Amino acid sequence: MPGLVAAKTRERVLAAVLQTNYTLNSAAQSLRQRRSNTVLVVVPDIGNTFFSEILGGIEREASAAGLTILIGDSGRDKVREEAYVRYLLNGRADGALLLAEPLAAWFGFPAMNDLGIKPIVTISEVGPHHPTTAVTIDNEAAACAAVSHLIGQGHRLIAHLTGPVTNILTRERLNGYRRALRDAGLECRADYQLPGDFGVASGRAAFDLYSALTLKPTAIFCANDETAMGFISSAHHAGIEVPRDISVVGFDDIHFAQSYIPALTTVRQPRAEMGAAGMRLLLSIIANEAPPSIRLPFELILRDSTAVLPPARL
Amino acid sequence: MPGLVAAKTRERVLAAVLQTNYTLNSAAQSLRQRRSNTVLVVVPDIGNTFFSEILGGIEREASAAGLTILIGDSGRDKVREEAYVRYLLNGRADGALLLAEPLAAWFGFPAMNDLGIKPIVTISEVGPHHPTTAVTIDNEAAACAAVSHLIGQGHRLIAHLTGPVTNILTRERLNGYRRALRDAGLECRADYQLPGDFGVASGRAAFDLYSALTLKPTAIFCANDETAMGFISSAHHAGIEVPRDISVVGFDDIHFAQSYIPALTTVRQPRAEMGAAGMRLLLSIIANEAPPSIRLPFELILRDSTAVLPPARL
C-alpha cells in the first residue's frame, strides 16, 4: 500500500473526475455491498414535538457513523407501518429504529426471524408481545415520583389524565400513579382516571370530565405535556387557574413546557440521549452483536404549575 | 396482454415467491431504472414544529405517488446541507424539497444546471439569489394585515420582534410591518424593532429590551409564534399581562398557538397544503415540466393575545 498511486496518476484521475462530474452511484453501491448504509426511523406522528428531539439524537449519532436516516411517519396506521417493514426486506434500510410499540408486522417475516438478532431497536415504548432491544425510562417510577411530589405538597385528591388505553406507556404511568397513591394510603378512585390520548384536544375534553366531578381533585397528573396544556387551557377559559385552583403535572418536558403559562412541572425524559443510545444499540446489532437494552434516568422538573395545597383546602 | 399468464402458472410463481421469501431489491431497481423513487426533504431544524405539518402534507402527497421521502435535517449548517446536495448527485434522490432558503451549494454543480429544469422546489422561503420553483405565502401582505389589525384596535405604538437578519422571511415581514405603519401615518421607530431569531429564547431576550424602552409599545408583532411565546412567558414572570398590558401577534399558527395562555392571535400559513403543493410541483418538474411557482393564501387568526386599546391609554 505504500505508494498507493503515483502523485501524477492521482492528479490525472482527479482531473478526470472533475471534468466528467463523476460521482459514486449509491444504488450500485448498495447493490454490490448488500447493505444500504441507511437506517429507518419510524415515528408514529412526526408532528408531535416529543419525537423531534429524539430524532435529533438519532441524527447526530447516525451521521457520525456515516449513515443516512430515513424517517417514516406511520401515523399510527397499521398499513403504513407495514409498508415500512418492506423497507428492511427490500434492503432499502439495514435496520429500524421504532419510536413506538412495534406492530406484529415487524416479526411476521421469516427473513426477519431467521437472523437470530433482529436489526430493530425500540425507543421509549417497549412492546410486551414482541420484545426487542430497547431504550426506555422507568415510566412507572417516574409517574410514581410525579404523584408523590403532589402528595408531598399536601394533595390528597389527585386525578390522572391517562394516555390511549392501548399504549404500554399509559399502563406503566397508570401503575405508577396507583402505586404512589397506595404507598401514601390514599384512595384510588376510578372516576379520577380521566381518559386521554396524548393529544391537546383530549386534554380539553378531560377538563369537562373534571368539571363534572362532585368532589374536585386538587391536583392532576397528566400522561404527557400536550394533554396537560389542553387541560390547563380549557381550565383557564373556565376561570379555573393553575396552580391556584388545581396543580398540574405533565410528562415529557417538551420544548414548550417551560414557556407555557404557567411553566409546566413535568417529568423530563433525556430524549436526545435516548435517540443517540438507540442508534448506538442498532449499530451494535447490525454489527452482529447482541447488546442489552438500556434504561435511562428521568428527572422531575419542578416549575409553576404545581403548588403546595393551602391548609384551608385540606 | 389478454391472458397475460395462465392461472396455474401464476399460482406456481406466487407459491415460489412465498417459499423463497422473494422481495424486490430496491437497490437493483434504482440502478436499472436510473431513479430512486425517493425525494429528499431538507429541513433546517426538525425540532421546530413549524415544519412538522409541512412534512405531513409532503408525506401524504408522496405516498400517494408511490414515492419515499428522505428527511434530512440540515441544522442550518452549511456543511450538512452540502452533504445533502450529494444525495441528488448520487442518485439517492430524484429531487429535493427545501424548507429553507437554498444555499448556493444546490447550484454549484454543472450536473444540476445542465438540466434546464432543476428538480428543486423551495417551500416557504424563496431565495432571491438562486430562484427556484417555490411555494410561498405573501409574507409582506400577511405582516401588513397583522399590524393593520393592531392599528385597527387603536394601537399606535407597535413594536416588531424580528427574525434572524439573514433570513428572507425576516425582511419580508419587516417590510410588511413598516408598510402598515406608513399607510396609517404612524412613525416607524428604530428602537421598536427588537432583534430575534425565531427561537423561544430570543423572545425572552426581547422582553428585556422592551422593558428598557422608555416609551412602551402597547402592542408587538412577532415574526413567529415561538418568539411570541417566549416574550409573553417572560412578560408574565415580570407581572406584565397579555393582552391587558400589551397585545401580541404571532406568525405561523403552530400547533400550540391555540392552547397557549392567552391563545395566540397569529397569521396562519396553510402548512399542510404548502407541503402538498410543493411535492406536486416537484413531481411535475421531475416529469420534465416547468410549472410556475405557487403563492397560497394566509389567514389572520384572531384569538386572545390581542385586545382593543383602552381609550385611557391612547
Add this chain to the structure above:
DNA sequence: AGTCGCATTGTAAAGCTTTACATTCATGAT
C-alpha cells in the same frame, strides 16, 4: 395455402460499483 402481423415468451445486455482473483513486478532471502 402462404404471408403478414400481432401477441407472447424468452434471452441477453445494461446499469455501476465492489470484491475476489489472477497476474505482474519487485524485493529480500537462501
Add this chain to the structure above:
DNA sequence: ATCATGAATGTAAAGCTTTACAATGCGACT
C-alpha cells in the same frame, strides 16, 4: 542467481432488476 513472498495492478464476475430485442407461435387476411 533463483526462488519465494509480498505488494500492486489489472481483470472479471457478482449483485438484482429492468429494458430492449429476438424468436416463437398463432390467427387472420389475401
